[in-house]
Amino acid sequence: MPRWRDGWGELVVGEEGLRVPLEIATSYRARTKGLLGRDSVHGAMLLSPANSVHTFRMRMPIDVAYLDRHLRVIAMRTMPPGRLGLPRVRARHVLEAEAGAMERWGVRVGVGVGVEVETVG
Numbered sequence: 085m086p087r088w089r090d091g092w093g094e095l096v097v098g099e100e101g102l103r104v105p106l107e108i109a110t111s112y113r114a115r116t117k118g119l120l121g122r123d124s125v126h127g128a129m130l131l132s133p134a135n136s137v138h139t140f141r142m143r144m145p146i147d148v149a150y151l152d153r154h155l156r157v158i159a160m161r162t163m164p165p166g167r168l169g170l171p172r173v174r175a176r177h178v179l180e181a182e183a184g185a186m187e188r189w190g191v192r193v194g195v196g197v198g199v200e201v202e203t204v205g
Contacts (some may be wrong), residue, residue, distance in 0.1 A: 088132060088201060090114045093127050096198035097189050099122070104128055104181075104189055106199065118178055119146065128181040130199060135175035138168045145183040150175035150193055156196045160186065 088108045095106040105127030109115045115131045120141050131137065137148055142165040148171040150159040159172050162183050179191070190199065 088130075088199065091202060093199055093201040095130070096200060097191055098195045098197070099142065100190065102189055104129055108132070108199070108201065125180070125182050125185075128179050128185070130177060130179055132177040134178040135173070136171040137163070137178050137180065139163045139165050140168070141203045142166075147179075147181045147183055147186040147191075149179040149186055151177040151179060153195065155198065157191060157193050160191070160193060 088110050090111050090191050091108050093106045093108055095104040097104065104205050107127070107129045109118060109129060109131050115134060117148070118131060119125060119129060123143055135150065139146060145162055145164045148160065148169060149157045152158050153176045155177070158174055161169070163169060
């Protein structure tokens with residue numbers, strides 16, 4: 085399984101290679117905070133490891149994509165604020181974005197994504 089650290093990178097979607105700004109949340113603190121308290125998202129957020137999310141105390145509806153260990157989308161849903169998502173058994177990572185964004189990017193069940201991490205140097 086990939087090992088990332090909290091930080092920034094790019095989400096690479098499908099074979100077309102569309103690139104989307106990506107915030108990476110891998111620490112317990114960053115995953116717990118997620119998108120809470122934000123009015124918008126610039127790009128997407130990757131929670132890892134994760135197999136479920138909630139939208140309590142969120143200010144906006146979000147698209148949620150559940151990824152398996154190969155970074156393939158195994159399930160998706162749009163969640164309004166105040167909801168609890170059920171855990172997905174095969175999910176290892178979760179992508180979050182503003183509602184409607186993933187459809188524009190071509191993220192759907194069966195699509196593989198890539199994660200390119202920004203390097204400091």
